[in-house]
Amino acid sequence: MMFLTVIVLVVPACYFVCRFLHSLKIDGYTEKYIFITGCDTGFGRELAIHLDSLGFNVFAGCLTKDGAQSLSAAASSRLTTVPLDITKPESVQEALRLTQQRLPKEKGIWALVNNAGVLGNLSPLELCTRDDFTKVLTINLLGPTETIRAFLPLVRKSKGRIVNITSAFGRFAGFGAPYCASKFGLEGLTDVLRREVYHQGIKVSIIEPGGFPTSIGKTMNDEIIDARDRASPEVKKQYELYLKQFTSLTATATPTSSSLRPVIDAYTHAIVSRYPHTRYVVGTDARFVFIPLSYLPDWMSDLVLRLMAKFIS
Numbered sequence: 001m002m003f004l005t006v007i008v009l010v011v012p013a014c015y016f017v018c019r020f021l022h023s024l025k026i027d028g029y030t031e032k033y034i035f036i037t038g039c040d041t042g043f044g045r046e047l048a049i050h051l052d053s054l055g056f057n058v059f060a061g062c063l064t065k066d067g068a069q070s071l072s073a074a075a076s077s078r079l080t081t082v083p084l085d086i087t088k089p090e091s092v093q094e095a096l097r098l099t100q101q102r103l104p105k106e107k108g109i110w111a112l113v114n115n116a117g118v119l120g121n122l123s124p125l126e127l128c129t130r131d132d133f134t135k136v137l138t139i140n141l142l143g144p145t146e147t148i149r150a151f152l153p154l155v156r157k158s159k160g161r162i163v164n165i166t167s168a169f170g171r172f173a174g175f176g177a178p179y180c181a182s183k184f185g186l187e188g189l190t191d192v193l194r195r196e197v198y199h200q201g202i203k204v205s206i207i208e209p210g211g212f213p214t215s216i217g218k219t220m221n222d223e224i225i226d227a228r229d230r231a232s233p234e235v236k237k238q239y240e241l242y243l244k245q246f247t248s249l250t251a252t253a254t255p256t257s258s259s260l261r262p263v264i265d266a267y268t269h270a271i272v273s274r275y276p277h278t279r280y281v282v283g284t285d286a287r288f289v290f291i292p293l294s295y296l297p298d299w300m301s302d303l304v305l306r307l308m309a310k311f312i313s
Contacts, residue, residue, distance in 0.1 A: 024274040029055040032158070034271065035099060035109050036060055037086055037147060038116025040067025043165065043212075045074075046260050047115065047267050052079045054268075059099050059109075061086070061116070086116050086143030096150045108157025111271045114144035114164045122176035122246070123227035124239050132227075133178045140182035145189060152197075159201035163270045164190045165263075168210045168286035172294035174305065175246065194278060205270040209263050210283030210290060221247065245309040 026032075034051055038044035039060035045067070048060040052075040060075075061084030062068035068081035082098050085091040099109070120136035121128050144164055155162060169176070170183030187206065194204035228236060228243060266280035281287050293301045 021275045022269075022273055022277065025272045026274055029272075030057070032110035032160075033057045033059065033103060033107060034111045034113065035082075035147075035151060035154075036113040036115055037084060037143070038063075039071055039081070040064055043209075043260060043263050043267070044113075044115040045071055046264050047113065048079060049075055050264050050268065051271070052076055054272075056110075059095075059102070061095060063116075086147060087138045089146055092146045092150050096154075099151075099154070103154070106157075108160065109151055109154040110158045110160040112147065112151045112155050112160075112162045113267065113271070114147055114162070115267075116143060117165060120176065120178045120182075121223040121227055122179065123224050124242060125177040126235060127227040127231050127239065128178060129227075129230075133181070136178035136182050137185070140179070141185045141189070144186060148193065152202075155202055156197075156200055161203040161205065161270065161276065162190075162193065162197075163205045163207065163267060165207040165209070165267075166190070168208050168281070168283070168290035170206075170208060172290045172301070174290065203276055204278070205276050206279045207263065207266050207270065208279060208281045208286060208291070209266075210286030212260055212263060212283065 034056050036044055036048050036051075036058065039048045040062050044060070048058050048071060052058050056078070058075070058079045060068075060071055060079055060081050062071060062081050063083075063085055068083070072079065072081055080102060082095045083091070084095045103109075116139065118136055118139045121132040123132075148162060152162075164186055166186050167179075167183045169180050170187040173180040173184070190204060190206050197204065224243065224247070228239075231239075262282050266282045270276045270280060281291050293304060296304070
């Protein structure tokens, strides 16, 4: 009885203490500098504009001139666009050099946000080429690794934080071997990094979104069709049912949110909270479907996926 009484009293107390600590925010936004990758469209663009509106000094890494110009037009003069192709180490080093030039003396980066990413070819593994894997792993895993290695000294100077976006498919491998491999890899890398830099005063967080309406998936079905057309008749026959079920799924599936705001809010909390979460699961599908599936025995989660595919098709 005594044990139950302690549990009833202690657990709620711990919960409310944690909520209170996570609600505490840093101050001095206008004195802090943020570097974000992948700001041409989607989450990166919206986050850059939002942080700029809060008063932060934002360095926004953009792959294209059009993306940079569009972002500059939507933000204040505090925001600086930086040309950046995270697949090229020399581009990352040039972005670092430009950032250091514009930083006030003795200032570091408060937050490095690795937002850039691609979906890639979601065809069955046998239909994917080596280039399919190389492209996705280079952008989703090696790119963030390169920016972390380059910008870590600046983050250390501010005792700031690093925020990486992965996916619910970084915890539960649903489909798309190149994509899941890259996101599982980034999850592991981020966990290792968090433990390595903890005593340096650096906090590290992961954003794990489900499905949201960004440009990342616009060419998804085109890549699947191309992969199918490249395959031999024998291989096509093996995956005929799978591809039918998958295309039915993508044709009927809609993002669980029509707004990018939940992801932007998660990013923002990871940047402004004094005690940020290590993981932010964002989206109804991520929170109530994919992450719970990751805790089930393999045979059970496999069965659920098969039943879902059968029902949809």
